[in-house]
Amino acid sequence: MIDLLSIHNSPDADISYRHVGSTDLTRYEKMHVEVFSESDNASIAVAREIADLIRARAYQKKQCVLGLATGSSPIGVYKELVRLHEKENLSFRNVVTFNLDEYYPMERSDIQSYWHFMQENLFKHVDITPENIHIPDGMIELADVYSHCMQYEKMIDDHGGLDFQLLGIGRTGHVGFNEPGSNSRSLTRLITLDHLTRVDAAPAFQGMNNVPTRAITMGINTIRKAKRVVLVAWGHKKAEIVQTAVEGERTSVVPASFLQDHDNLTVLLDQEACSELRRFKTPWLVGPVNWDEDLKRKAIVWLSSYVEKPILKLTERDYNNHGMSDLLAREGSAYELNIQMYNALQHTITGWPGGKEKTEGQNRPERPQPKHKRVILFSPHPDDDVISMGGTFLRLVDQGHEVHVAYQTSGNIAVSDADALRFAEFSQQLNQHAKVENPKLDQVIKRLRKQKRSEKPHKEVLNIKGLIRRGEARAGARFCGLPDDQIHHLDLPFYETGDNQKNPPGEADYEKTIELIKKVRPHQIYAAGDLADPHGTHRVCLDIVFESLKRLKGDKAIKDTWLWLYRGAWQEWPIHEIEMAVPLSPQEVDKKRQAIFFHQSQKDGVMFQGEDDREFWQRAEQRNRETARRYNQLGLTEYEAMEAFRRWRF
Structure with a gap:
């Protein structure tokens, strides 16, 4: 099992803060840190603390003043608060909220506004009084921003200060939008967003050029005056900045470090976010x-x-x-x-990822029997198969295994409007050449020409974008040697919301996955093991695979199934966690690159670029070469490149 920590899995451990390690092991940490096996459990614990506070204030006939955060990290907290309201009669009638920040300029009606975020994730689902909701105004006149910010400070003070402040942390070390350089005594104000912060926000805005450059944010001092502060962070992308904030010096370069002297602060982390802290790393x-x-x-x-x-x-x-x-x-x-x-x-190195007949199985990652295995390669997006394990994919096919690729989502939101319009107009021209009328396509083209970033794409527009990605995926899989009947487009329903925020996985997602597994009866399953973002598509797709296998426990369809996890374009398994490393020749690296090239909509300035401006094929090659280099530095054979996997024992 992939398990960085020894954390008890009792019901009590799942709903309460658990201090991991002795005082000696935590002596480098300047904040109180609690680690949970899963971010969901940590989110539940935070929500229950907030619920207890709300109820206690209600019993005292007092208002409960909450400081709230946005972003992916607190979504689980809000989900549990909504459940407590709906199932356990938690009332928000006595709650007053002050949000940390808002983009500037930003209309409340914009789907990327934090007003919209809070309505969708919390406010419209509970009985809070609308007059008790406070979020900075992203459309205030520039000349009036200062007075608006001072009024925001006054409103917080008039309510007796914040009883509880929920925080996330950005990769620049910002809390709220207090970017590097923020003063420890700063108050609510207009700031300029750091480049990295805008890079991280770019996917939600369909490109870097659409991300605002400014925001209004509570100040560091405003946050530090809260009576209770809880900071949450999930995933490996937050690990480095968490370590710096928790174990480093107090500095304006990492604004979150100013919280070190707060006397009622807890930092909650999952297994990946804690991985750079000394007690876990070394x-x-x-x-x-x-x-x-x-x-x-x-x-x-x-x-x-x-x-x-x-x-x-x-x-x-x-x-x-x-x-x-x-x-x-x-x-x-x-x-x-x-x-x-x-x-x-x-013994982790093998050129036979499906196992090799007539070999000693105990010295190789995979079993030698059966000689020809049935394989399902689950790909969260329509290009993760070739980007993340294209070389192994080619090996499995070449060595005679029955490989099935299952594209779990349509990937439609990652296609730009410009690409969709280009394909739609091409289809229109074909229709005109064949003298075929298609009024529905004509309407789609009109919509695309008028589409605004702040609007959700129309269903028909998303269908075209999905078809573009489906065609690219099919072409790439064919290039790897698969017949069409072994290419499966699951189009899992949880993904089909038209924007970055997805629905929770539901029965239809599990049913589609289970149906395929029962049909193929695989000896091997490959799935994306990216655990960084609990609400990210890769993580949700992995959880759907996990849950499906759990439901199939005891079924003969998975009697001989082994599950191998690969990492995506962003990260590789650490060497000490790798259980199967598949070396690639220079020719295989080149062929993998060609397979990636079939995904043309994801080349040349893609919508989900991240902070790395290299194309996906370049990132994949560099990552694979780095894995091979690290094996060689440890004294093992030098290879051109390597793809790495970790076995999950379910």
Whole structure:
């Protein structure tokens, strides 16, 4: 199992803050940190604390003043608050809210406004009094912004200050929109957004050019005056900034670090967001540890990289000088440790991802039997298959396995209006050439020509965008050698909202997935193991696979199924977590690139570019080459590139 932490999975652990590690292990942390096995459990815990506070204030016949945040991190909290209102009679009649921030300029009616976000995720689902909702006005005249901000401060003070402030953290270290350079005594004000903040917001705005450059935000001092502060962060993308804010010095370069001196603050993290904290990244340098096999492997790989020596050249002095003397004393000698770890890593490398007949199975990642396996490759978007594991995909087909690709979502929102219009006009011209009338297509073209960014795309527009991605995916899979009857477009319903915010997975999503699994009866399943964003498409698609397999427990369709997880274009598994590494030749790297090129709508300035301006094929190649380089640095054979996988034992 992929499990960075030893956290109890009792019902009590799921609904309460759990302090992981001794005081010694947390001595570098300047904020109180709690870690949960899953972000959902942490969100429930926060929501219940808020609910208890609301009820306590109501019992005292007082208002409860909440400071609220937007973004993906608090969505789970709001979801649970809505459930508590609907199922457990939690009333918001005595609640007054003040939101942290709003883009400027920004109409309330814009689907990217934080007013819209709060209405959709919380306010319209509960019984809060509209007059008690306060969000900065994104359309105030520039000359009036200062007085508006001072009035916002006064309203908070007039309500006795914030009883509870919920926060997320941006990758620049911002809380609210207090970007690097913010003063610890800053108040509500108009600010300029950091480039990285705008990059992170670009997908929601359908491109960087549409992201506002300014915002109105509560100040650091406003936040610090709250009686209780809870900061939540999920996923590996937040891990580095969390470590800096929690363990680093107080500095305006990382505004969240100013919260270190708050006397009633808790930081809640999931397994990925905590991974850079010292007690999880290098616990042997912090204090005594329990040396299980996973930790031993992690430590030796780290030591080899840190001292820049191949594993077989590590000495007793290397171990003793880097907090691993107790491991050395337990195992007996560096020589034995080195050989053991070298062999373990060597056995992860295979050119036969579906297993190789007439080999010793215990020394290879996959079983030798059956010789020809049935395989399902789940691809969250219509290009993740070739971007993330295109080389392995080609190997599986070439080695005679029955490979099925299942594109879990349509990917329609990642197609630009310009591309959709180009294809629609091409279809219109074909119709005119064939003297065929298609009034519906003509209407779609009119809509595309008038489409505004702030409007949700029409269903027919989304259909065209989905067809574009479906055609690209089919062409890429055919290039890899698949017949059409082994290419499956699931078009899972949770995705089909027309914008970044998706619906929770439902029965139809599970039914479609289970139906395919029962039809294929796979020996292998490959799925995207990106755990970064609990509300991101990759994570939701993975959870649907997990739940489907759970529901199939005991069914003969999965009796012999192994589940392998790959990572997406953004990140690779750490070397110590890799259980199967598939080397690629220069020719296979080139063929993988060609497969990616079939996804033309995702080239040349794509909508979900992220902070990396390279194209997806460039990122994939660099990541695969880096994995091969790191294996080689550890003293193993040098390859052109490698794709990596982690087995999930369900």
